[in-house]
Amino acid sequence: MTNLLQVCDLTLHYGKFLALKDINIHIEAGEIVAVIGANGAGKSSLIKAITGLAPPSSGSVLFEGKNLTNSQTSSVVRAGIAVVPEGRRIFPSLSVEENILMGRDVAGLTDNSGSPWTLERIYDLFPVLEEKRKLSGTQLSGGQQQMIAISRALMTNPRVLLCDEISLGLAPTIINQLYDQLRLLVKEGLAVLIVEQAMRTALSVSSRYYCMLEGQISLSGLSSDADEEAVIRAYFGRSV
Amino acid sequence: MTIILDTIIQGSLLGGLFALYALGLSLIFGVMRIVNIAHGDFIVVIAYVGLVLMQTLGLHPLISIPLVIVMAAALGWILQAVLFDFVPNIDPLPSMLVAFGLQIIIQNTLLLGFGADPKKLSAGPIEVMSIELLPDIFVGVLPLIIFATAIILILILQAIIYRTGFGRQIRAVSDNEENARMIGIDTPKIFRKAFALVLVTIAISGLLMAVKGNFTPASGPTLLLFAFEAVIIGGMGSLWGTLVGGIVIGIAHVAGAQIDAGFQTLAGHAVFLLILVFYPSGLFAKQED
Structure with a gap:
């Protein structure tokens, strides 16, 4: 095996x-x-x-x-294989939601790729991210930034x-x-x-x-x- | 009163052309941290491409725009893949030197092939057509087309940068290239696509420049200067700011020309210096965290 x-x-x-x-x-x-x-x-x-x-x-x-x-x-x-890097590596120019969507971008996925990972599912997992989705990624607390980094990795459908x-x-x-x-x-x-x-x-x-x-x-x-x-x-x- | 209004309107329309020169520069510096000294020379190359297409295939310069866009995009992709990919980008100096070298090669090759005589692309009657925008204020159709093109191009670029996955990746790479690579962004591919996009803006501005006025193999540095001034007045990272920067220089040019023909370009540079004194990071600089 x-x-x-x-x-x-x-x-x-x-x-x-x-x-x-x-x-x-x-x-x-x-x-x-x-x-x-x-x-x-x-x-x-x-x-x-x-x-x-x-x-x-x-x-x-x-x-x-x-x-x-x-x-x-x-x-x-x-x-x-997705990575949640040390130090989180959130992009300040991108909003919370854009940072999360970045995962889908790097994996070459789109809205219609049929990936089980959608923004809705991410926001179910980490509801606080939905409230703050319009803010810049680096305006959030360390724990919330870690949630973004995990979400971004999950959006690659790993x-x-x-x-x-x-x-x-x-x-x-x-x-x-x-x-x-x-x-x-x-x-x-x-x-x-x-x-x-x-x-x-x-x-x-x-x-x-x-x-x-x-x-x-x-x-x-x-x-x-x-x-x-x-x-x-x-x-x-x-x-x- | 009419003369002031006329100056502002004609200057703004001229500014559309300066903004077109500057959009690609704004992208290439903002994203790829390449200080492309050869930017103006790329514009001139496109003008000569338009000239060759007109002389050999009899293509009208405005009709040839789609074809030239495709050729330019391919050229941008290739330049990045075979040249700039291999230039270390730890700091802006190595790529600046490479661009400087390109500039020398381009200028001398053009000189060898076409001679030093000024050339111009003829677009026919559209060049002299004008409409009465306001009572006693006539504007040329061609400058209007150029200005409208600048606005449409900015709208398209904004949509690409802020509404697409490619644009998100461009912004991420521009934030921090190492982090971008670490999470799996294919940074060489993003650079190639971005350079292709820059060359598309150059294709459009090059053909319109060639229709609007004369060009020689040595025109590049002047165009680069206008472009740099528009980008810096507007503030790095703001495309609408670049348009405003172009308009400011355009109005200064037209106003300067009212005083004396020799004062035209000087007025543009003087306004640029003044703005640099009071707004060192430009009028609409992207807020840094």
């Missing part, structure tokens, strides 16, 4: 610096998988390698059996959602609200890969986890079975 998204023996260099070494991860439809690790462990590099922003030195990225290694980000998104540090800088209640919505989407068959520094949050929302340390996977397993001490060792490279 082929995995939905599979990263095989991925190695990535920035010049001479080794950012990722022999990474193997996979994710299936209907699960949340967490990639945890400290700052600089290589989590964001992994997202960049999958989405084509940083071409890997060796290894491959397979999506639904297709080889996406070295593809342009725009092709990766069109194939069905099979896999890559979320880079979505809890960063947000209040715990907002984080819970965002993850509650993601859990609902996963029940409908979406695969969500979350990249988090916040270890406990990540373990509590995911079914499986990979812990990264210095560009390598130091530990992986089922989140429910995770032994906190072992994870902390794998996270920091030593006991704390």
Whole structure:
């Protein structure tokens, strides 16, 4: 059986610096998988390698059996992998609604493409965005901007959602609200890969986890079975 | 009184032509951060294309507009794909130097092919037709057509930029190119389409310029200057502002010409400097956050 998204023996260099070494991860439809690790462990590099922003030195990225290694980000998104980037990356010149519609634009979809993702459905998911849809995207609070970034990614009608540090800088209640919505989407068959520094949050929302340390996977397993001490060792490279 | 009104009306109509020169420049700088020094020379190239079409196929310059638009759009796409795609855009300097090089190549190639004599495209009787807009105020049909074209073109460009997915992507790229690429916008494709769109505006302005007055291989920099002044007076990122900028310079030209023929262009530049002193970011600058 082929995995939905599979990263095989991925190695990535920035010049001479080794950012990722022999990474193997996979994710299936209907699960949340967490990639945890400290700052600089290589989590964001992994997202960049999958989405084509940083071409890997060796290894491959397979999506639904297709080889996406070295593809342009725009092709990766069109194939069905959407990214909620770190720092949200909302465009100030665009209104909230236009920022959301951008997802449909980049995926090459239109009103009549028959995508299950419509503005109505987004506004059902995040009603606050409908009230503020005419405002500039960056006039909203951090949590609301994160909702825009997630909505924009959903509008590409993805099979896999890559979320880079979505809890960063947000209040715990907002984080819970965002993850509650993601859990609902996963029940409908979406695969969500979350990249988090916040270890406990990540373990509590995911079914499986990979812990990264210095560009390598130091530990992986089922989140429910995770032994906190072992994870902390794998996270920091030593006991704390 | 009539003379003041006449100056304003004739100047405004002339401003429509300046605005046409400037629309493409406003787009290319606003979106792609390319300071296209060769903008005026592109306009001149189009004028010579119109000349060749008229001499070889006998095409009336206004009839040839659709054909030239298609050719220009293709040229824009190709220029971006084979040239500007490879120019690093970390800062505006490299692309400015490339455009500077293009300018030298264009001017000298045209000089080699057509000589330095002024040329003009003849549009026939329409050039001298005029109507009485107000009592004792006559306006030429051609300047009216040019002004109307500028307004229609702005309406179309506004619709493209603010009502289509392509326009949304243009604005996103212009906000932050790196972020645009990160969320999956095909930025090279957006650049090519945008450059094609810029060349469409150049095609229209080039043919109308060639019908309105004389041109030589060296006319480009003067056109570029008018275009830059219109864009800066209007404020970056505002197409209607660009039209107003064009009108301001147009009125200054006509008013200057009333005083002395040699004062015409100088008056335009003087008004530009004055406005720059009091409104350094233009009259209708896009609000920055």
